[in-house]
Amino acid sequence: MPSGNVIRGSRIGSGPERPAERYAPAPRRAVTYWCRNDHATEIQVAVDAEEPPVWDCPRCGLPAGRDAENPPGRVRPEPYKTHLAYVKERRSEAEGEAILAEALAALRERRATPGS
Numbered sequence: 001m002p003s004g005n006v007i008r009g010s011r012i013g014s015g016p017e018r019p020a021e022r023y024a025p026a027p028r029r030a031v032t033y034w035c036r037n038d039h040a041t042e043i044q045v046a047v048d049a050e051e052p053p054v055w056d057c058p059r060c061g062l063p064a065g066r067d068a069e070n071p072p073g074r075v076r077p078e079p080y081k082t083h084l085a086y087v088k089e090r091r092s093e094a095e096g097e098a099i100l101a102e103a104l105a106a107l108r109e110r111r112a113t114p115g116s
Helices: 083-090 093-112
Strands: 028-034 040-046 054-056 063-065
Touching: 028 063
Parallel strands: none
Antiparallel strands: 028 040, 054 063
C-alpha cells in the first residue's frame, strides 16, 4: 500500500507541465551596463519597464551605469556606528543625564529595600 504523502509524477527542480501552452513570456529588451573596470553586463528588462539607473557588476561588485564612457564611481560605505552613536543622535546630553539619574535612583531604591 503506497504512503499518502508521495507526490507522483514530479521530481525536485521540475517545472510546471507544458508551460508554453499556459502563458507567453513578456516581451523584453536588453539593457547594457558598464563598470569602472570595463566589464559589460547585459540584463533583460520588460519592454514597458523603466531600467534602473545603476546595476551592480556581477564580476567585480562595483556599481555599473548606462554610459560606457563615464561609468559611476565607487560607492563609499557609511562608517560603522555603535549603539551609543545612534542613541546620541536621538537624545540630547541633558536627556541622557535625566534618564541616567532616573535609572540610578530606581536601582538604589531596589537595593535599599530588603526582600526584593
